[in-house]
Amino acid sequence: MAEPDPSRGARRSYAALGAVWALLLLFPLAAPNNFVLNLGISWFISLALAGSLNLLMGYAGQISLSHAAFYGLGAYASGVLSAKFGVSPWLGLCAAIALTAAAAFLIGWPSLKLRGHYLAMATLGFNVIMSVMFVELRGLTGGPNGLVGVPSLSLFGWEIGADIRFYLFAWVVVGLMMLLILNLLHSRMGRALRALSTSELAAKANGIDVHAVKLGVFVLSAVMAGIAGFLYVHLNNFASPENFDFVASVMLLVVVALGGTGTYWGPFLGALLHVVLPEALRAFSDFEILVYGISLVLVLLFFPAGLSGAVARLGRLVGRGGGR
Amino acid sequence: MNAAAPGEALLEARGLTRMFAGLAAVQELSFGVAPGAIKAVIGPNGAGKTTLLNLLSGFIEPSAGEIRFGGARIDAIPAHARVGRGMARTFQNLQVFGRMTALENVMVGRHVRSRAGYFAGLLSTPASRRETEAARAAALAALARVGLERRAHTEATDLSFGELKLLELARALASEPRLLLLDEPAAGLALAETDRMAGVIREINARGVTVVLVEHNMRLVMSISHDILVLNFGRRIAEGSPEAVQAEPAVIEAYLGRDDDA
Numbered sequence A: 001m002a003e004p005d006p007s008r009g010a011r012r013s014y015a016a017l018g019a020v021w022a023l024l025l026l027f028p029l030a031a032p033n034n035f036v037l038n039l040g041i042s043w044f045i046s047l048a049l050a051g052s053l054n055l056l057m058g059y060a061g062q063i064s065l066s067h068a069a070f071y072g073l074g075a076y077a078s079g080v081l082s083a084k085f086g087v088s089p090w091l092g093l094c095a096a097i098a099l100t101a102a103a104a105f106l107i108g109w110p111s112l113k114l115r116g117h118y119l120a121m122a123t124l125g126f127n128v129i130m131s132v133m134f135v136e137l138r139g140l141t142g143g144p145n146g147l148v149g150v151p152s153l154s155l156f157g158w159e160i161g162a163d164i165r166f167y168l169f170a171w172v173v174v175g176l177m178m179l180l181i182l183n184l185l186h187s188r189m190g191r192a193l194r195a196l197s198t199s200e201l202a203a204k205a206n207g208i209d210v211h212a213v214k215l216g217v218f219v220l221s222a223v224m225a226g227i228a229g230f231l232y233v234h235l236n237n238f239a240s241p242e243n244f245d246f247v248a249s250v251m252l253l254v255v256v257a258l259g260g261t262g263t264y265w266g267p268f269l270g271a272l273l274h275v276v277l278p279e280a281l282r283a284f285s286d287f288e289i290l291v292y293g294i295s296l297v298l299v300l301l302f303f304p305a306g307l308s309g310a311v312a313r314l315g316r317l318v319g320r321g322g323g324r
Numbered sequence B: 001m002n003a004a005a006p007g008e009a010l011l012e013a014r015g016l017t018r019m020f021a022g023l024a025a026v027q028e029l030s031f032g033v034a035p036g037a038i039k040a041v042i043g044p045n046g047a048g049k050t051t052l053l054n055l056l057s058g059f060i061e062p063s064a065g066e067i068r069f070g071g072a073r074i075d076a077i078p079a080h081a082r083v084g085r086g087m088a089r090t091f092q093n094l095q096v097f098g099r100m101t102a103l104e105n106v107m108v109g110r111h112v113r114s115r116a117g118y119f120a121g122l123l124s125t126p127a128s129r130r131e132t133e134a135a136r137a138a139a140l141a142a143l144a145r146v147g148l149e150r151r152a153h154t155e156a157t158d159l160s161f162g163e164l165k166l167l168e169l170a171r172a173l174a175s176e177p178r179l180l181l182l183d184e185p186a187a188g189l190a191l192a193e194t195d196r197m198a199g200v201i202r203e204i205n206a207r208g209v210t211v212v213l214v215e216h217n218m219r220l221v222m223s224i225s226h227d228i229l230v231l232n233f234g235r236r237i238a239e240g241s242p243e244a245v246q247a248e249p250a251v252i253e254a255y256l257g258r259d260d261d262a
């Protein structure tokens, strides 16, 4: 099947993103109550997580098992600074970005030098260490009971409470994030990271500094997870270690795989599952990870390209009448 | 970059050696490649031809010896940085970017001729967008040079083997190399495709690109190369014009009993 001109393809993606984002403005009108509205906010945060992990895993082909740890690092950085030290959350955001970037750099630099699955192993270790820190640094983090008293955000004196206001705020922040990702994918670096995921040899032979490009995308995806953490902690005024543990990281991998790795729209669908499944499976909460595992196997068996691949296939079937 | 003085080799190897577990795959090899030449490197399987290309392009490090390109030592320069200096290569076993179209594959070849980094890409700065447009135009031109322009928007995985060989060549060309290192560009090609490949290589060379050609297909080698280096067990056994090399007893002996696909 001949792909259309990629520049036209890019324009179509931008148009689709704009349309989806405009539609999302209608969601609060349709949401019957604050609970449903909050699911919408959770979806934004999940999308930021899945979208950034997809950039690393789906496009650049690098497996990280600590995406939740970066999410937590962002949450705790801004949460602790604002709750315990009275620092402005906006400075907290800067701290969250700086800390996640620095941590990702330190982990990524050595482990990405080596060929093989060193990044997966290093990030696995990092997530375990971070989980221990979130629990053990009681004085700062509140330990296993969680960090309480995190202030809400306020902008020009307006408080961004956990309702339509936060919905709009997340709409802007995550919308920008997804726009930046789309920009990147159509740029020189986006092509470089897609290239190296299929052949590092050929990437090198085309002048790509494979280590630097991988390190860059790893830091970028970690920072985006950190920003998602910042959103989370100031939305809930609370953070608790189990949201950021190794299981949460694995779950995010599953969410990206379910949505469809290396497709721009995959994370949109994956994030939907991430938000809806736990609600639907509340009765089986102990088996949540099991259900995730089984659904992953099923989806990958029947739709190897994930849900977005299945939707695309459906779209082609439906579009066959009027299309080219 | 310091240009080679007239008469000086564009590429020069001196005492180049590469050991693998105590065995020399390339041994004490010294030779030069004149600017503008097509220099073939031939030899039986396992002679060390690919190892030599890997050394020249920086994919493996020499155990001893030195490499000069355009007069400057390059053996300490990493592979990716050699591309920016004007050295591009293809692979014996295809290395294309599967989930990208032919055009996108070749646009990756423009990497060293553009500079937008992560920030410019994320923000889609005007400079970054201009670069992408320029890369697209240059990539289309490179595809046209190998006759693949009509396949530009086809996924690489949907191209035929012969087309993929040409695609790799177009991608290497897109970086505007002064020196092109080709590892068996005609391996696995049918007769007509081989002739097409020969034409393309000759064309590229006529536009001033120096070529090092590793190839088993003797018909191709003898028809387009100016100069031939013959390796056996990592050592040079002959070097010179196609006619001279063919008459060399050591070469005949090395190939004796071998039923080559020539």
Ligand SMILES: Nc1ncnc2c1ncn2[C@@H]1O[C@H](COP(=O)(O)OP(=O)(O)OP(=O)(O)O)[C@@H](O)[C@H]1O
Pocket: B020, B021, B024, B025, B043, B044, B045, B046, B047, B048, B049, B050, B051, B052, B092
């Ligand atoms: N990475 C490696 N590790 C160990 N030995 C190697 C390695 N690469 C090559 N060799 C050995 O070095 C020798 C030269 O191999 P090379 O691939 O350079 O040969 P070639 O001339 O390209 O052969 P062909 O015509 O089959 O492509 C062979 O004996 C091979 O087994």
Ligand SMILES: [Mg+2]
Pocket: B049, B050, B051, B092
């Ligand atoms: Mg070889």
